[in-house]
Amino acid sequence: MGRLFQLLLKNGGFVTLIFVELFCFIIIVKYNTSQAVIWANTSEIFGGRLMERRQKVTDYFGLQERADSLARVLDSLQARLANARVMQFPLRDTFFSISFDTIYGVDTIRRKSIRPEYDFVSGKVVENSITNANNWLLINRGRTDQVAPHMAVVSPQGVVGIIRHVSDHFSIAMSVLHSQTRITASLNKVGAFGSLVWQGGDPSVMTLKDISKHFQDRIKPGDLVSTSGYSVMFPKDHPVGTVISAPSPDPGNPHFLVVQVKLSQDMSNVSDISIVRNLYTPEIDSLKSRIKQ
Amino acid sequence: MNSIVIPNLWRFVGMVLLQGLLLKQMGQAVHTTHFNVLLYPLFILFLPIQTAAPYLVLLGFAVGISVDIFYQTPGVHASAGAFSGFTRAFVFAAFSPKGGFSTKEPIFSPANVSWQTYLYGASAFFFLHLFWYFSVDAFTFVFFGSIMLKTIIAWFISMIFVVLYAALFNPKI
Numbered sequence: 001m002g003r004l005f006q007l008l009l010k011n012g013g014f015v016t017l018i019f020v021e022l023f024c025f026i027i028i029v030k031y032n033t034s035q036a037v038i039w040a041n042t043s044e045i046f047g048g049r050l051m052e053r054r055q056k057v058t059d060y061f062g063l064q065e066r067a068d069s070l071a072r073v074l075d076s077l078q079a080r081l082a083n084a085r086v087m088q089f090p091l092r093d094t095f096f097s098i099s100f101d102t103i104y105g106v107d108t109i110r111r112k113s114i115r116p117e118y119d120f121v122s123g124k125v126v127e128n129s130i131t132n133a134n135n136w137l138l139i140n141r142g143r144t145d146q147v148a149p150h151m152a153v154v155s156p157q158g159v160v161g162i163i164r165h166v167s168d169h170f171s172i173a174m175s176v177l178h179s180q181t182r183i184t185a186s187l188n189k190v191g192a193f194g195s196l197v198w199q200g201g202d203p204s205v206m207t208l209k210d211i212s213k214h215f216q217d218r219i220k221p222g223d224l225v226s227t228s229g230y231s232v233m234f235p236k237d238h239p240v241g242t243v244i245s246a247p248s249p250d251p252g253n254p255h256f257l258v259v260q261v262k263l264s265q266d267m268s269n270v271s272d273i274s275i276v277r278n279l280y281t282p283e284i285d286s287l288k289s290r291i292k293q
Numbered sequence: 294m295n296s297i298v299i300p301n302l303w304r305f306v307g308m309v310l311l312q313g314l315l316l317k318q319m320g321q322a323v324h325t326t327h328f329n330v331l332l333y334p335l336f337i338l339f340l341p342i343q344t345a346a347p348y349l350v351l352l353g354f355a356v357g358i359s360v361d362i363f364y365q366t367p368g369v370h371a372s373a374g375a376f377s378g379f380t381r382a383f384v385f386a387a388f389s390p391k392g393g394f395s396t397k398e399p400i401f402s403p404a405n406v407s408w409q410t411y412l413y414g415a416s417a418f419f420f421l422h423l424f425w426y427f428s429v430d431a432f433t434f435v436f437f438g439s440i441m442l443k444t445i446i447a448w449f450i451s452m453i454f455v456v457l458y459a460a461l462f463n464p465k466i
Binding site for chain 2: 025027
């Protein structure tokens with residue numbers, strides 16, 4: 001402390017100068033018009049740069065949060081899209097003028113035809129395999145997130161799998177690259193549909209089986225394949241992939257055709273997924289149980 | 294003590310009034326921004342040589358802010374005055390006789406030091422003061438050329454007054 005005081009005393013002139021000049025600076029920019037303008041511009045430039053940098057840093061640390069919020073937005077959009085696809089015709093003429101949410105709340109007549117059917121839960125793939133004959137995915141969403149077995153797992157690019165086992169915070173999904181996978185998919189252009197299976201081998205190619213034979217000439221490579229909607233799990237018209245080969249007769253069942261489908265979702269690189277929750281699953285299940293009895 | 298304070302007090306009042314009432318009007322009578330005469334830094338130059346640096350800075354600020362009242366530029370002359378108060382020691386160190394100043398030379402005037410030393414010292418001192426003043430006045434080095442031009446012209450004119458003042462009053466203390 002004594003040393004500091006001595007230093008101050010020794011350089012008293014300089015220290016005084018600093019304080020006096022600071023004081024002068026303040027009154028100059030406060031009471032002189034031209035200097036005030038120059039100072040305002042200068043500080044704006046430098047302040048702006050500084051703020052920009054600060055923003056970049058905070059943006060970086062906020063990226064995780066932003067990604068999560070975007071995933072939530074994606075969920076809600078996917079839900080709205082999936083629900084819009086199952087809407088019935090009475091709403092058609094007012095589709096663009098009335099928002100779905102407002103009608104759903106108040107209009108009891110239309111409500112039945114336009115009720116939402118799907119809800120989306122976003123999640124991440126924690127473990128994935130593509131090399132086995134039966135592949136599985138571990139997903140960081142579980143019972144507490146209202147995930148249950150037999151829910152579909154999709155990504156924005158395509159279909160990913162079906163939930164089979166659920167714990168409190170995680171779930172295991174059967175990948176589409178699994179020998180037991182059967183997903184009803186349709187060829188949008190020709191209206192044909194069949195079931196999508198994986199026959200092993202190339203993890204980016206699946207086989208669409210059980211296509212009626214009269215579509216033989218109309219199916220061309222490049223045709224889009226999407227989910228058919230004849231399923232409780234997958235919402236209608238979710239992308240699956242594209243046809244890569246001309247249809248050929250099914251060796252096991254010559255009355256039907258098979259086509260090779262290139263998956264639009266690269267299964268070796270799947271991270272952000274949504275779990276599709278059908279809001280009417282219990283109701284549909286109890287209804288189905290009657291025909292089994 | 295009074296023998297030191299009184300002359301300096303008179304010089305303070307005299308310089309501020311001379312600068313604020315007469316020299317300012319002279320500068321404004323000539324219709325160009327490059328014609329400026331600043332004489333009040335002489336007050337700082339003529340303060341006793343033994344004055345401690347913090348007092349010099351504060352007195353420089355005081356004379357500057359007084360001139361600012363006449364010029365209606367709060368802080369600009371004050372900043373230059375404080376700066377000159379600080380730099381005076383360096384100017385003296387450069388032009389002091391061998392062995393430094395003694396008590397025989399209470400102030401830096403031609404009566405105490407030679408005319409030559411006085412002119413060299415005053416030249417450097419005024420140049421630094423004027424340069425700082427016009428820099429603060431412009432407030433940006435974008436106009437560096439204009440600042441230098443103003444400084445050099447004002448320096449020439451001011452030096453005439455610096456010589457005249459010393460010749461007329463020939464201050465000893």
